[in-house]
Amino acid sequence: ATVFDEIFPAAGASERELTGLVAAVGRPLPASYLSLLAWSNGGEFRTGSRWFQFFPALDPQQGVLAMSEAYGVPGWMPGALPVAFNGGGTFYLLD
Secondary structure, X not given: OOOOOEEEXXXXXXXXXXXXXXXXXXXOOOHHHHHHXXXXXXXXXEEOOEEEEEOOOOOOOOOHHHXXXXXXXXXXXXXXXXXXXXXXXXXXXXX
């Protein structure tokens, strides 16, 4: 509530889901990102005019890895990991 103006959280990711995501990605992920997923595994949030539509950790259709593959992220930006859309089809990425 102190970061976003509007929040529409999802149920948080389990420790097993977070561990599975890190294992599937094959590298450490920021603790703050993992903490966000533990609080809300997906969901939509707004701050000012900026929207964040976070991808769930391991969802087979809309999860982080599924979105990465669906949009060919590894081919055009190796090492980047899409974590959310901005409400208009643009990715927020971790690199």
